[in-house]
Amino acid sequence: MTHTPQHSPHHGHGGHHPGHSHGAHQARSDGGQAEILDLDAEVLAEHIASITAWLPLKDQPRHIVDLGCGTGAGTFALLERFPDAHITAVDTSAEHLKLLRGKACARGIQERVRTVQADLDHDDWPDLGQPDLVWASASMHHMANPERALRNVRELLAPGGLFAVVELAGVPRFLPAHAPENRPGLEERAHAATNSFHAERVPHRGADWGPMLAVAGFTVEDDRTLTVSVAGARSEAVGRYAYGILQRIRSVAAPALSPEDLTALDELLDTSSPNSLLLREDLSVRTERTVWAARRA
Template sequence: MTDHHHSAAGASHGSDEPAMAALLDLDAEVLHTFLSDVTSTLADLTRDEPPRRIVDLGSGTGAGTLALLRRFEDAEATAVDRSPELLDHLLAKARDRGVAGRVRTVQADLDDAWPDLGAVHLVWASVSLHHLADPDRGLRKIFELLRPGGLLAVIEMAGFPRFLPDDIGRGRPGLEARCHAARAEAHAEHLPHLGADWGPRLSRAGFAVEVERPFTIDLRPPLPEPAARYAHASLQRLRSHVAEKLSSDDLATLDHLIDSDGPDSVLRRDDLTVHAERTLWAARRP
């Protein structure tokens, strides 16, 4: 589901693939209720004609693919991603869940030539469209891909997940807020479409927007066990983006928090929360 996560057309993750796969899996595990709510909304919108052919664009390790196959038991899904490693990971998960026969994977960079995916009933694009160099071109391609009456589900983030109490910071509360501000500054240049309002773009591409629904995920202690590992993996990745922009005190505090063996590690804290905001746009091809 990607962030920070998906690679339908983003930079290649290279040697970071195992860490990325672990983070994506934790995201899906911790935010599973959100996924269930979204697919339930799509089931309501397709009640008269449930989708049989689904495409997941920027599938990552398959959170969306597998959630959709659980919801639509007669459907088959094609997972598209730039990363062969993540697609292999997705197939392994599909085998573990007994649905490998309903999944096809396609490696493709969607900033380049689009693969022939056939005509489909439902396209899922979770936290992936903002990675495209030209999202409007991508939406036109999706419009052509969908059968008349077909549905596109776009899920994007208002911001990255947050975990820490506001009072963390050496003599200067608000460490996590400063980290996210630094990350937003970096992303403004490299990911200019992150946080965009997709409604007008969908309309311009010819879609009829039927649902625009924000979701707020706000998990409080006591958290499920995977939440601490999710926070740890997310903050490690955050550090890789903002280390050069932080003060020495902030960087030292962050390093204490992500030190797996340290007494202050997020893996041992009992005051973590999980706060995330995502929005679903469900749009139909007339």
């Protein structure tokens, strides 16, 4: 699901956190963002699978559109969940779509995947067919005009089709509250230092999409919030995921942090330091992910 976003901080799934994306997926591509979207997919795979299993579908979808697909976290989860479906994966990033196609070929399912490069902030969307299911994970909050994008989805959906909007509550947290030992609470202060940046650039992050869906002509059939908590001990990918996201947070937060906090953050991000984030054994991924399942009213 990606989700967020990217990447100056913002995450994936497609995100687009500052790190994701979900990724998302309305951001300019870069190798670091693609890596974070892939790590998001790996670390949160169980949660993405639980959302695809929960979707209140009347029939098995045959055609799915993944809006803001990023490097394919949602795409491949949906292809696994619905083995008879084919997917149109849409993203603004040519690099992300190239990586997604490569993964599809490696899995031998390239015939089930069509990629479309498009900027979904444009009113004139490309022909995406008439899908039974539209999936948008960590991408809708990046739209400059989400109301228009929602109306476009409504026109896109087949009669009786389902629209699933998946959003993270915010950028994941990784460190325990008492860490690092010399600057407890550093992570929360770094996040707070990015608030004005995100409020200006991604004002719909963390929004309640229910009312906006209703205005756009949808009926929300159900919604669900999942608490995400993944212990770092379960996967070394958690450390790399934390490192990538905190790197991006630093790029935005630095001017607002105290010299002491900035020094402590740089020490966490110094891979040669004995206090490197990658060496910590107390990391975990903590966030919330909400999904709204809607049909045309």
